[in-house]
Amino acid sequence: MTNYIPTIGIEVHVELKTNTKIFSPSVNGYGMGANMLTNVIDLGYPGTLPTVNKEVVNQAIKTAILLNCKIRKEMHFDRKNYFYPDNSKNYQITQNRTPIGYDGYVEIELGEEKKKIEIEEIHMEEDTCKSAHRKDVTLLDFNRAGVPLIEIVTKPCISSSLEAKLYIEKLREILLYGDISDCKIEEGSMRCDANLSLRKCESDPFGTKVEIKNIGSINNVKLSLEKEMIRQEKLLDQDETFPAQTRRYDDKLGDTVLMRIKEVGNDYRYFPEPDIPFLYLSDEYIENVKKSIPMTADERREEYQSRGISRLNADKLIMNRSLSDYLNKFLSTDIDFPIASNLLLGDISFYLNKHFIKLDDTKLTDEKFIDLVQKIKSQILTSRNVKDILTDVLETDKQIDELIKENNITNIVDNTYLESIIEKVILNNTSSVEDYLSGHDRAFKYLMGQVMKESKGSANPKMASDLLESKLKKLDN
Amino acid sequence: MSRYLEKSVVELHELLKKKEITPKMLVEECFERIEQHKDYNAYITLDKERALKEAESLENMAVDNILFGLPIAVKDNIITKDLRTTCASHILDNFIPIYDATVVEKIKAHHMIIIGKTNMDEFAMGSSSRTSFFGPPRNPWNKEKISGGSSGGSATTISLGDVPFALGSDTGGSIRQPASYCGIVGMKPTYGRISRYGLVAFASSLDQIGPMTKNVYENALLLNALIGRDEKDLTSSYKEKEDFTRLIGQSVEGMKIAIPNYFMSDIVDGEIKEKIMDTIALLKKKNIMVDFLDIAYLENAVTLYQIIAMGEASSNLARFDGIRYGHAKENPKDIDDLYYGTREEGFGEEVKRRIMIGSYLLSGENAKEYYNKALSIRDDMRKALLDVFEKYDFILGPTTTTTAYDLKDSMDDPSKSFLDDVLVIPVNMAGLPGLNIPVGLSCNDMPIGLHIIGKPFDEAKMYQLAAFIEKELNLDKNLVGGDYHD
Numbered sequence: 001m002t003n004y005i006p007t008i009g010i011e012v013h014v015e016l017k018t019n020t021k022i023f024s025p026s027v028n029g030y031g032m033g034a035n036m037l038t039n040v041i042d043l044g045y046p047g048t049l050p051t052v053n054k055e056v057v058n059q060a061i062k063t064a065i066l067l068n069c070k071i072r073k074e075m076h077f078d079r080k081n082y083f084y085p086d087n088s089k090n091y092q093i094t095q096n097r098t099p100i101g102y103d104g105y106v107e108i109e110l111g112e113e114k115k116k117i118e119i120e121e122i123h124m125e126e127d128t129c130k131s132a133h134r135k136d137v138t139l140l141d142f143n144r145a146g147v148p149l150i151e152i153v154t155k156p157c158i159s160s161s162l163e164a165k166l167y168i169e170k171l172r173e174i175l176l177y178g179d180i181s182d183c184k185i186e187e188g189s190m191r192c193d194a195n196l197s198l199r200k201c202e203s204d205p206f207g208t209k210v211e212i213k214n215i216g217s218i219n220n221v222k223l224s225l226e227k228e229m230i231r232q233e234k235l236l237d238q239d240e241t242f243p244a245q246t247r248r249y250d251d252k253l254g255d256t257v258l259m260r261i262k263e264v265g266n267d268y269r270y271f272p273e274p275d276i277p278f279l280y281l282s283d284e285y286i287e288n289v290k291k292s293i294p295m296t297a298d299e300r301r302e303e304y305q306s307r308g309i310s311r312l313n314a315d316k317l318i319m320n321r322s323l324s325d326y327l328n329k330f331l332s333t334d335i336d337f338p339i340a341s342n343l344l345l346g347d348i349s350f351y352l353n354k355h356f357i358k359l360d361d362t363k364l365t366d367e368k369f370i371d372l373v374q375k376i377k378s379q380i381l382t383s384r385n386v387k388d389i390l391t392d393v394l395e396t397d398k399q400i401d402e403l404i405k406e407n408n409i410t411n412i413v414d415n416t417y418l419e420s421i422i423e424k425v426i427l428n429n430t431s432s433v434e435d436y437l438s439g440h441d442r443a444f445k446y447l448m449g450q451v452m453k454e455s456k457g458s459a460n461p462k463m464a465s466d467l468l469e470s471k472l473k474k475l476d477n
Numbered sequence: 478m479s480r481y482l483e484k485s486v487v488e489l490h491e492l493l494k495k496k497e498i499t500p501k502m503l504v505e506e507c508f509e510r511i512e513q514h515k516d517y518n519a520y521i522t523l524d525k526e527r528a529l530k531e532a533e534s535l536e537n538m539a540v541d542n543i544l545f546g547l548p549i550a551v552k553d554n555i556i557t558k559d560l561r562t563t564c565a566s567h568i569l570d571n572f573i574p575i576y577d578a579t580v581v582e583k584i585k586a587h588h589m590i591i592i593g594k595t596n597m598d599e600f601a602m603g604s605s606s607r608t609s610f611f612g613p614p615r616n617p618w619n620k621e622k623i624s625g626g627s628s629g630g631s632a633t634t635i636s637l638g639d640v641p642f643a644l645g646s647d648t649g650g651s652i653r654q655p656a657s658y659c660g661i662v663g664m665k666p667t668y669g670r671i672s673r674y675g676l677v678a679f680a681s682s683l684d685q686i687g688p689m690t691k692n693v694y695e696n697a698l699l700l701n702a703l704i705g706r707d708e709k710d711l712t713s714s715y716k717e718k719e720d721f722t723r724l725i726g727q728s729v730e731g732m733k734i735a736i737p738n739y740f741m742s743d744i745v746d747g748e749i750k751e752k753i754m755d756t757i758a759l760l761k762k763k764n765i766m767v768d769f770l771d772i773a774y775l776e777n778a779v780t781l782y783q784i785i786a787m788g789e790a791s792s793n794l795a796r797f798d799g800i801r802y803g804h805a806k807e808n809p810k811d812i813d814d815l816y817y818g819t820r821e822e823g824f825g826e827e828v829k830r831r832i833m834i835g836s837y838l839l840s841g842e843n844a845k846e847y848y849n850k851a852l853s854i855r856d857d858m859r860k861a862l863l864d865v866f867e868k869y870d871f872i873l874g875p876t877t878t879t880t881a882y883d884l885k886d887s888m889d890d891p892s893k894s895f896l897d898d899v900l901v902i903p904v905n906m907a908g909l910p911g912l913n914i915p916v917g918l919s920c921n922d923m924p925i926g927l928h929i930i931g932k933p934f935d936e937a938k939m940y941q942l943a944a945f946i947e948k949e950l951n952l953d954k955n956l957v958g959g960d961y962h963d
Contacts, residue, residue, distance in 0.1 A: 040575065040576050043801055044796045044801065045556075045574070045575075045576070045801075045802070046556065046562070046564070046569070046572070046574075046677040046678075046796065046797075046802075047555075047556040047574075047578060047674065047675040047676055047677045047678070048674070048675075049673060049674050049709060049710050049711070049712075050711075051708065051709060051711055052711065079792050081791075081792050081795060081836075081839070083795065083798065083816055085798075085800055085812060088796065088801065089795065089796045090795035090796055090798060091792050091795055138812075140800075267840050267841055269791075269792070269836060269839035269840055269844065270839075270844065271788060271789075271792070271839050271844055271848050271849075272852075274680075274681035274682035274712075274789055275678075275681050275710075275711065275712065276711055276712075277711055277712060
């Protein structure tokens with residue numbers, strides 16, 4: 001098999017979290033009965049006119065800033081004309097000639113290396129309605145018609161399926177943290193189309209372009225591109241040509257499936273939307289929107305690491321927006337952030353996941369959280385203690401001190417008592433002690449376990465471990 | 478039959494206030510007159526029952542404004558809730574809207590009574606109202622002649638004296654040209670002056686609703702009620718409300734008028750030019766300065782108009798597909814069959830022709846070659862006209878090149894309908910206000926109209942000049958179309 005160089009470009013559509021639709025005052029929402037969230041404008045009634053939702057423009061400006069795009073100061077909307085039942089006016093209002101953002105990039109990390117995925121343009125447009133195909137009819141639900149979309153188009157600069165996946169992950173993170181969209185790929189609020197072509201060497205012209213439409217998950221971005229590469233490589237190896245086409249990824253089949261051959265010169269008869277005057281953005285306006293951008297994921301990552309949180313934990317926090325937001329409440333305090341992040345990602349997450357609830361649904365207060373972190377730091381509470389009282393911390397209004405009292409937690413900060421326990425353990429476990437002394441490190445763990453057991457969990461593990469080690473070392477001498 | 482509708486609006490208002498007449502009496506008289514004039518085919522849909530009920534409900538209400546209780550006819554491309562709105566097309570002949578156009582809300586808020594929907598060219602495409610699916614209206618001055626178009630029904634019913642007020646729409650002369658042919662006053666206000674929300678779009682960047690009345694003063698009164706920024710129409714202007722009658726009666730001395738040589742060239746009938754020259758002579762006597770000059774691009778206006786109007790129309794009319802409202806092909810095989818069948822059956826020839834040409838003009842590279850170029854020349858044309866207004870208050874000329882022609886004249890030449898509008902189209906292209914007033918009759922007793930073009934948002938001053946001319950010509954009475962025959 002010959003090696004081919006893939007060229008990939010990705011188009012992403014995200015639905016915006018605005019209150020109303022992009023060109024009408026209808027509510028932008030889901031979960032309502034079919035056609036409940038519609039008005040005469042969404043239904044394309046004769047005589048109706050579009051208005052522009054300012055919130056959408058602001059979100060688009062934010063997106064442009066977050067994706068390092070240049071922002072167009074003077075722009076208009078365009079009509080894209082095509083007949084299809086999901087399109088009530090038989091034209092879509094979009095931005096063709098003057099997209100709001102252009103020439104941006106998203107930086108991805110390929111191991112140690114960083115790569116800029118270049119953004120060709122981003123623009124605002126309206127979503128179409130949902131069609132449901134039954135036996136011999138098609139049902140149309142216009143609740144989605146006019147939901148604001150931002151389309152983000154990369155240059156054909158992605159050179160592997162891994163890069164494609166990393167780009168989508170990074171883009172999703174940026175948009176989520178920018179409060180632009182909830183980016184639920186499975187629910188359709190983020191939709192990806194990938195364009196792929198293969199060629200033998202850099203100097204060759206681009207190969208035939210195949211578009212994979214509506215990829216249903218981030219993993220499938222990578223998978224579908226890999227499968228499609230294999231499919232095309234086989235054809236190319238046999239010197240077979242194929243027409244430009246649109247395919248989709250079939251999860252069950254684990255391969256791409258032909259949808260349609262691309263028609264030559266699809267003619268959308270674009271022209272400037274005469275019902276919407278030009279938009280003019282002043283520097284001041286853009287600056288004000290910029291100020292409303294919340295702390296980005298990268299800024300959080302940097303902040304966390306500067307406070308001693310590991311990269312791994314920082315990433316985990318960012319994967320869980322609500323925990324990250326919670327931790328950010330304490331950025332102005334001087335709590336121990338590594339302990340706080342461990343607590344959030346460990347026992348607290350475990351509890352939340354087990355009960356399918358959010359942090360907001362618990363009785364954890366900021367004071368209790370700070371208290372908890374401080375007491376762990378000053379070794380008044382062991383991780384074992386935390387496990388014991390956490391349910392009460394999260395489910396009751398009781399203060400940490402109260403819970404300590406109730407649970408009879410008297411941590412052995414007293415060395416003499418601890419020493420006596422350790423000595424007892426050493427006496428009763430001579431074979432393990434010998435193992436340890438002859439270099440079997442695992443024996444130490446066993447001995448520690450015995451110490452904790454003997455102290456009924458009340459020994460401070462750090463202290464106990466230090467003490468045990470020094471006792472054992474003494475024996476060695 | 479009572480003859481109240483021959484009185485002026487001011488007189489009617491006084492009578493209503495004194496409770497000497499009721500709105501119901503006016504509505505009844507209105508429908509009697511319409512019945513009498515049935516063969517003029519001015520209406521597509523009448524709304525008698527509701528209008529009478531509405532009139533009755535007003536009887537115990539305070540007469541709170543000068544338009545209170547007065548009947549009005551609405552062109553059938555303006556959306557009226559619960560009242561069939563067809564655009565004179567088969568494709569909408571069963572369409573009963575579920576909302577009101579902004580202008581309709583406004584006239585209802587003034588307690589005016591809508592009596593029906595007037596005939597017009599299908600989707601306002603035409604200049605003789607003969608493309609109507611419901612047959613053409615007839616000219617009150619001569620039944621064998623056209624009423625003009627596309628607001629032919631509104632012009633006809635006003636001229637017949639059926640109703641004091643009517644709404645028209647003007648994309649390329651569709652208010653002013655039929656107003657001229659029927660001898661009435663028709664104003665196309667500045668683009669943006671009146672909300673287009675609820676006006677079924679023909680060419681969005683050119684369309685504008687306007688008042689059609691028997692005389693200048695009443696025209697200004699109706700315009701007062703229609704204007705204002707509408708948050709539902711982003712192209713509507715933020716201009717404050719104003720009283721358009723406020724300058725009527727004030728001296729016109731010292732006004733400056735430009736007459737483009739093109740408007741008085743060979744394209745215009747000699748007889749019409751004479752009448753315009755008579756009017757000019759009258760103005761000169763009042764120390765009004767009149768200059769003849771050349772204005773660039775006027776000759777290109779029709780070509781540019783065709784490109785822009787048809788391009789936009791091809792997109793605006795795409796929504797009529799038989800899925801959500803209007804006519805639909807029965808038992809279609811598939812979606813394409815529904816599209817083709819519905820539009821094949823639903824649209825008339827002229828509409829189809831314009832959709833096809835418009836689609837072609839926007840197709841592929843053509844958009845750059847034609848539509849974009851037309852937009853840019855249109856900017857130049859607007860600038861050229863605005864330059865004239867640096868020195869002059871008005872641009873004047875005839876509204877039409879001929880008087881109303883025969884209904885049976887051939888419709889085979891599709892460009893004829895555009896050439897009818899050669900003098901009125903530049904106004905739409907530049908977004909300016911334009912007003913027709915009658916200035917006399919031809920030798921075959923057909924009305925001749927004067928076209929007054931103003932600066933953007935200068936309608937009040939246009940009414941001032943128009944009212945002056947009207948008075949000088951002794952035309953400020955309520956003449957009924959055909960009166961000169963009787």
